[in-house]
Amino acid sequence: MLLTDPVKDFFHKIVHQRVLVMVALDVDALCACKILQSLFRCDNIQYTLVPVSKKSDLVREYEEHKEQNKHIILLNCGANIDLLNTLDPSEDVTFYVIDSHRPIDLVNFYCERQVYLILKHNQQEIDAIPDYDVIYREYDSDEEESEGDDDTEQVSKRRRFDEASLMRKKERREWEERRKEIIFDYEEFSYYGTCASLIVYDLAWRMSKDNNELLWWAIAGVTDQFQNKRIGRDRYVTGVLELQGHMSRLNHANEDEDNSKSIDCMRINFEHDLDLALYRHWSLFESLCHSISTVSAFKVWTNIGMKKLHQFLAEMGIPLTQCKQNYEFMDTKMRDNLQTLVEESALKFGLKNLKFQSFSAQYGFNHKICASDAVYSVNALLENIKLTDTNGMTDKSNFVDALEGLSRISAPKMKEGLELAKLQLQAIRNNVGTFIDVGQVLSYGPFLYTSIKEGSPDYKYFSHPTHLNLFSHYLLQSYVRSLGKSKREKAIHLPLVICAPCDIEEGISIIAGIPPLADDSRKNLFGNAFIHAAERTKSRTSHDYFDSSIITMKNEDRSKFIDALITIMT
Amino acid sequence: MFGEKALELIREFNRNKDGNLGPYNEDGVRQVLEEMQVLYEANQNDVAQLVQDTSDQTSLTAVQIRHDSLQRNKRCLLAYLYNRLAKIRSLRWEFGSVLPPDIKNNMSEKEVQWFTRYNRSLANYMRSLGPGGLDLTQDLQPPQNVxxxxxxxxxxxxxxxxxxxxxxxxxxxxxxxxxxxxxxxxxxxxxxxxx
CATH class of the missing domain: 3.40.5 (Ribosomal Protein L9; domain 1)
Incomplete structure (x- = not known):
């Protein structure tokens, strides 16, 4: 059921209760969790936080905790699965779902109690959900019964009703077909809605409990969605503008000099920033070599591309010694002019969208971090391969680490995460280069396909869903740019399916699909396609991730699964 | 020199004043006691002589010095024991009635006895406070948040x-x-x- 007033129907209901918060392992969910935590602290609500990475995790943790908690909050998980069916909760358990996964499961949406959805009241999203009447019909069950009765009644009597019952049956069949069609249309694409942290921030704002810190987390949540290409640029800008409004409202009091805040307070700035990965914490050169837009535009994996990158730097007039230096040690003059310099030369080199609206936070004199870097860092902490043991299972300490990294922007964990993020980006860059050089991206007709071999040096990085997803976006964009013009026109409309080893001993691989480059709505059709392909070939797959476009399967079944996928999608 | 060993005990305690309770130096204590025994016996002999022969006063200074050394040794030993007890008492407030085994191993038998007795009287006292008793060991500083x-x-x-x-x-x-x-x-x- 949709909650109309989250303050009254959600927050006031859980005050003085114990709550269980189940948090999916992505940055957005962690940010939402951080905001919720501080709200709970204000009202002395006792809570338990449990990380869940997959659907099976959700079921297991629920079974373990169901005795102790009757109020359960799901952050970025659960909206797209039928909770009542999978968890089979007893009557006194209530679920509050704050999730950005779409489409919302219809049972969750239409059930009268137990499952409550907290959404941003976005007309577009609500319109997408089919009407109640189309999906459920009151007389459905009656008819079933009367049909059963019919058989036992006398034949003569039955004939008289024939006409009417036939009509009814026909109508019902038509209705059922239409229902199937509507549900199919509804569930065809999976995509992301408003991010969870923004919804929770909204809740905090309604209760007048928002402050700069909460705002920063909301910013990180929105940036995470954009950075991992879960939402298009349009939706990101809408989100950013909303946050900017909040920012100026929170900070207008200390704009004049009389009551400006101490430098030791956290300060958030809105700015047009360069879309380069981690450049404040790396050298400019490295960062240009590892950001998605510059990697694909210059084709840095080729010699010519490298030359072009050097040309670009020469055009800007930044000496090589300067740009290979850590950003902190670059000339102050260069640093100040960097944005205009980059922008001017970017035009000449046909680099588009190199600037984007973003936020940065400052704390004291030396801790300045921009939102996208923070997201890189926390993501890296979440998918830290050092903590993963051989089974691909972690002991959840990555969750605690990531929360710690988010807690303060000056936290040492944040620094650690930045270093990890650099390693991951290097792995991405190296692999993008080799994949395109070797021609490992193949066109299978309706989609592009590529796979990461078990022996490759960095395969461990790619067994994590978020990182695999980021890699496939890098790869797709670079691949499309590397093609000739005629081929490019075609490839730009093709989605990409990528396969990576997940658990070598068990012979399990992870498969992810991403939407085509040209599509800015980021709607993903692979969720359903994967399910159908698996059903058709009876492959041993497990659709365990919350994101339906990422699945795991047995290696042996892979080829027939891909064949089936081709037939389905053509 | 007399009193050296006793001073060593004090030094040893002082060295890990801020750390955990150090091991009970049984050997050191015994040596001090032995020294005191020797001093006492020597003094006894000299004093007996002095009493018999009041004309010979030569050993009087020696007696005086030995007596002072005795006093000092006694003081040092008492200080050593007392401060250890004080430390153990504060541990009781820090760790509760059950001490971690590594600390317990560092205590002498008598100290363990004292600890259990202290525990008992503290528990009795806490039980007598108000209806149903009051746990004094909690919230030594006022908590910021419940x-x-x-x-x-x-x-x-x-x-x-x-x-x-x-x-x-x-x-x-x-x-x-x-x-x-x-x-x-x-x-x-x-x-x-x-x-």
Whole structure:
């Protein structure tokens, strides 16, 4: 059921209760969790936080905790699965779902109690959900019964009703077909809605409990969605503008000099920033070599591309010694002019969208971090391969680490995460280069396909869903740019399916699909396609991730699964 | 020189004043006592001589010095023992009635006896306060918040709180619990306080 007033129907209901918060392992969910935590602290609500990475995790943790908690909050998980069916909760358990996964499961949406959805009241999203009447019909069950009765009644009597019952049956069949069609249309694409942290921030704002810190987390949540290409640029800008409004409202009091805040307070700035990965914490050169837009535009994996990158730097007039230096040690003059310099030369080199609206936070004199870097860092902490043991299972300490990294922007964990993020980006860059050089991206007709071999040096990085997803976006964009013009026109409309080893001993691989480059709505059709392909070939797959476009399967079944996928999608 | 060994005991205690309780130096104490015994006997002999022969006063200074050394040794020993007891007492407030084994191993037998007796009288006193007793060892400083945020370090099964509700303590889950309920678990190292 949709909650109309989250303050009254959600927050006031859980005050003085114990709550269980189940948090999916992505940055957005962690940010939402951080905001919720501080709200709970204000009202002395006792809570338990449990990380869940997959659907099976959700079921297991629920079974373990169901005795102790009757109020359960799901952050970025659960909206797209039928909770009542999978968890089979007893009557006194209530679920509050704050999730950005779409489409919302219809049972969750239409059930009268137990499952409550907290959404941003976005007309577009609500319109997408089919009407109640189309999906459920009151007389459905009656008819079933009367049909059963019919058989036992006398034949003569039955004939008289024939006409009417036939009509009814026909109508019902038509209705059922239409229902199937509507549900199919509804569930065809999976995509992301408003991010969870923004919804929770909204809740905090309604209760007048928002402050700069909460705002920063909301910013990180929105940036995470954009950075991992879960939402298009349009939706990101809408989100950013909303946050900017909040920012100026929170900070207008200390704009004049009389009551400006101490430098030791956290300060958030809105700015047009360069879309380069981690450049404040790396050298400019490295960062240009590892950001998605510059990697694909210059084709840095080729010699010519490298030359072009050097040309670009020469055009800007930044000496090589300067740009290979850590950003902190670059000339102050260069640093100040960097944005205009980059922008001017970017035009000449046909680099588009190199600037984007973003936020940065400052704390004291030396801790300045921009939102996208923070997201890189926390993501890296979440998918830290050092903590993963051989089974691909972690002991959840990555969750605690990531929360710690988010807690303060000056936290040492944040620094650690930045270093990890650099390693991951290097792995991405190296692999993008080799994949395109070797021609490992193949066109299978309706989609592009590529796979990461078990022996490759960095395969461990790619067994994590978020990182695999980021890699496939890098790869797709670079691949499309590397093609000739005629081929490019075609490839730009093709989605990409990528396969990576997940658990070598068990012979399990992870498969992810991403939407085509040209599509800015980021709607993903692979969720359903994967399910159908698996059903058709009876492959041993497990659709365990919350994101339906990422699945795991047995290696042996892979080829027939891909064949089936081709037939389905053509 | 007389009194050297006793001073060594004091030094040793002073060295790990801020750390944990050091091991009880039984050997050192025994040596001091032996020294005192020797001094006492020597003094006894000289004094007996002095009493017999009042004309010969030569050994009087020696007696005086030995007596002072005796006094000093006694003082040092008492200081050593007293300060150890004071430390043990503060440990009782820090760790509760059950001490960790590594600290317990550092205590002498008599100290253990004293500790159990102290425990008993403290418990008796606390029980006599108000209806149902009052745990004095809690909240030595006024707490800032009734609830604190803790992270569970090991699997511990269910924890039942005062209000009857239960919490499942699983490794790496985070909880927001009443401070009074989890303070002892933090001391035992099951939970970790997140600031």
């Amino acid at each position: 609830y604190i945020e803790v992270r569970c370090v090991e699997d511990r099964g269910e924890l039942e709180l005062n209000d009857g509700s239960k919490v499942l303590l699983k490794k790496n889950s985070l909880h927001y619990l009443p401070r009074s309920q989890c303070e002892h678990l933090i001391r035992q190292g099951v939970l970790k306080h997140i600031t």
